Amino acid sequence: MIDSGLRDRAGRHVTLRPVDDDNWRAVADVAPRDDQRAWVAALAARYLLLADRSEVWTSLAVYADETVVGHVMWGVDDDGSRWIGGMVVDAAEQDRGVGRATVRTLADWLATQDGGPHPVRLSYHPDNTAAARLYTTLGFHPTGTHDGEELTAELTPTPSR
Ligand SMILES: CC(C)(COP(=O)(O)OP(=O)(O)OC[C@H]1O[C@@H](n2cnc3c(N)ncnc32)[C@H](O)[C@@H]1OP(=O)(O)O)[C@@H](O)C(=O)NCCC(=O)NCCS
Secondary structure, three states: OEOOOOEOOOOOEEEEEEOOOOOHHHHHOOOOOHHHOOOOOOOOHHHHHHHHHOOOOEEEEEEEOOEEEEEEEEEEOOOOOEEEEEEEEOHHHOOOOHHHHHHHHHHHHHHOHHHOOOOEEEEEOOOOHHHHHHHHHOOOEEEEEEEOOEEEEEEOOOOOO
């Protein structure tokens, strides 16, 4: 379990846990709002399959207390940088602070993995204003490179992190 002790705005404890025999159905059913499907998969099931087929990505279940409320995945690039992908908070659980707690928790864990510090990268579609605001306010800055149509952003480690 990855736990930074963070809570959402309802006071629920946000943790990131392995996808296992008990929770995979709930994770697979995580779905964004219909209007967000232009930027992410219609169901987190797609990301579970991607992680299963890939040697790069590892999926995690996002919990608020003991309820599965989202999906996120992480990977390591050839240059040692850490990546976050597949960030989806279920439509019914959005705007409660879960996304912010999730990205902070995972980014802090990845940045210090194996002794760190590591840059943490992600990408988002430029029209995805919710994602852009979330990542920008957490300190991610555009690198000037693109991943397809998406902008790449990085959280650069500093000595104080
Ligand atoms: C982006 C997403 C993960 C944010 O998760 P969330 O739990 O709803 O976000 P939070 O409630 O933690 O809000 C965090 C910040 O995101 C931004 N944000 C969230 N919803 C927003 C909206 N509708 N409009 C603008 N900004 C928004 C705000 O900056 C917010 O800051 P605050 O904490 O000061 O309110 C969620 O909207 C989502 O799953 N979207 C669909 C999938 C997606 O686009 N994933 C990102 C792919 S790169």
